[in-house]
Amino acid sequence: MNPPTFTATPHVLRKLRRERVAALALSGMVLAMVLPLFAILAYLFVKGAPLINWAFLVTNPTDGMRAGGIWSALVGTVYLVVIALLVAAPIGVLCAVYLNEYARESWLTRLINLAVVNLAGVPSIVHALFGLGAFVLFAGLGRSILAASLTLAIMTLPVIIASTKEALNAVPVSFREACWNVGASRWQTIWRVVLPNSISGILTGVILQVSRTAGETAPIMFTGAVFFKKVADGALFPYALTDQCMALSMHLYTVTTQVNNAPEALPYAIAVVLLGAVLLVNATAIIVRSYLRSRKKW
Amino acid sequence: MTATPPCITTRGLNLWYAKFQALLDVTVDIQHGIITSLIGPSGCGKTTLLRCFNRVNERYGYVTTTGEIKILGKNIYDPDVSLIELRKTVGMVFQRPNPLPISVYENVVFGLRVHNERSDLKREMLDEAVEKALTEVGLWTDLKDRLHDKATHLQLEQQQKLCIARLLPLKPEVILMDEPCSALDVEGTRAIEELMFALKGRYTIVIVTHNMAQARRASDECIFMLMGRLIEHRRTEDLFLNPQNPKTAEYIEGRYG
Numbered sequence: 091m092n093p094p095t096f097t098a099t100p101h102v103l104r105k106l107r108r109e110r111v112a113a114l115a116l117s118g119m120v121l122a123m124v125l126p127l128f129a130i131l132a133y134l135f136v137k138g139a140p141l142i143n144w145a146f147l148v149t150n151p152t153d154g155m156r157a158g159g160i161w162s163a164l165v166g167t168v169y170l171v172v173i174a175l176l177v178a179a180p181i182g183v184l185c186a187v188y189l190n191e192y193a194r195e196s197w198l199t200r201l202i203n204l205a206v207v208n209l210a211g212v213p214s215i216v217h218a219l220f221g222l223g224a225f226v227l228f229a230g231l232g233r234s235i236l237a238a239s240l241t242l243a244i245m246t247l248p249v250i251i252a253s254t255k256e257a258l259n260a261v262p263v264s265f266r267e268a269c270w271n272v273g274a275s276r277w278q279t280i281w282r283v284v285l286p287n288s289i290s291g292i293l294t295g296v297i298l299q300v301s302r303t304a305g306e307t308a309p310i311m312f313t314g315a316v317f318f319k320k321v322a323d324g325a326l327f328p329y330a331l332t333d334q335c336m337a338l339s340m341h342l343y344t345v346t347t348q349v350n351n352a353p354e355a356l357p358y359a360i361a362v363v364l365l366g367a368v369l370l371v372n373a374t375a376i377i378v379r380s381y382l383r384s385r386k387k388w
Numbered sequence: 389m390t391a392t393p394p395c396i397t398t399r400g401l402n403l404w405y406a407k408f409q410a411l412l413d414v415t416v417d418i419q420h421g422i423i424t425s426l427i428g429p430s431g432c433g434k435t436t437l438l439r440c441f442n443r444v445n446e447r448y449g450y451v452t453t454t455g456e457i458k459i460l461g462k463n464i465y466d467p468d469v470s471l472i473e474l475r476k477t478v479g480m481v482f483q484r485p486n487p488l489p490i491s492v493y494e495n496v497v498f499g500l501r502v503h504n505e506r507s508d509l510k511r512e513m514l515d516e517a518v519e520k521a522l523t524e525v526g527l528w529t530d531l532k533d534r535l536h537d538k539a540t541h542l543q544l545e546q547q548q549k550l551c552i553a554r555l556l557p558l559k560p561e562v563i564l565m566d567e568p569c570s571a572l573d574v575e576g577t578r579a580i581e582e583l584m585f586a587l588k589g590r591y592t593i594v595i596v597t598h599n600m601a602q603a604r605r606a607s608d609e610c611i612f613m614l615m616g617r618l619i620e621h622r623r624t625e626d627l628f629l630n631p632q633n634p635k636t637a638e639y640i641e642g643r644y645g
Binding site (some may be wrong): 097101 | 459460462464468469470472473474476477505561575
């Protein structure tokens, strides 16, 4: 018998050529996704950069939005996002814990799960109308930060529930079995084993909702955000919960559509600030997650 | 040494997983057409050594290897070696049966489909390959009427035989088995061992096992490894009846495991 050479036959060479074509096509797709992203970022930054400085961030808009800064909108967005998540995160996470760890398989839980999945797909304008009816009118909150935040919270809840369930599911069943078999109750199992091992995933899911909440315009337009509201420049807590407020996303919308002769760079500058804030939060999420993951040893 | 040249030879083989050295200076000749078993306690490097023979270790980026491995006289680390061709010649059977979730028939011809142009494969040729491979592993009578059932619905023992049958249409020289019976019951284990006996001669079989009784029953030669080193390699009977190295003696007496 001839000793084999294991060298490439013509067929193998053909396979390798196809392999290269596939790798090229796939990496091309990645490029097609990444390039526009960077193009958008670069474009916004180049257009908006001249306007951005410290004073722009911490002063109110003046001259009917044509001059001054964006402080009241920036701080308004922070209010809305923080309150929305303070409401949505505990409810969402605990809901997911119940659905994943306690609820038995029945038609009711299947219905709830179906509802959660479908709620995540409801357009934000529909949430806005719900918020207007439920919080502004029925609950009598009026158009206020509270009503707007609650509307945003309702909007993010299903997504938080879904991402938390995923994080809980990633904890191996064997961990739970180990716990039950030394006589731990369900709650002890959740508190000592399931949550500590899924917290990085849960946090990531919650923090990623910051960017979505900060970016939405429709739900707050009907429920609490206004065209203009003056606050003290640079004040940290200028709004009461029952006040209406400005928000960056809404401000961007009104400056581009409702204000004549606004400086060309202004909308870009607002967009850069909004994006910058969101990126900052997401970056924090990534750092927290990698820290928590590095402590996890499985 | 027998007259025929050995099938697999290694010379001064070292292997590191990142900083951890898993194989130290392994030099071994594995003879053609017999069953060679690799035994040793967990973490001794036997699976690592097995995985070197068709270079699957390299799928993990942090592996570095030095030394030489020759299969049928050809150094498989030569730059002109194609992994595709190498793995056609050196097949592997895993701990858990891993049939693909497609029909029995398609599992058996999967290798042929991967290694040939679509236009070169004729229906009769594939049918013949399936019958031949399944006959060889003793599944033909049981499965000839169920060729289009999903392979993942078979019993574990049949799945493992199917995984062996999947290698055969490519006409391999070497079949590597990584604890092929550990997921099977006594009957299944016996069936796989009988199959190994039926296949030896045509194929060189290297089997990693935790089960010393299995190594003793089912192999012609036996290699004992410890902490990444090859301690002893002899005919199985000799190794078990008359071990040369005191460490081997202690291990096969079950003083550590």
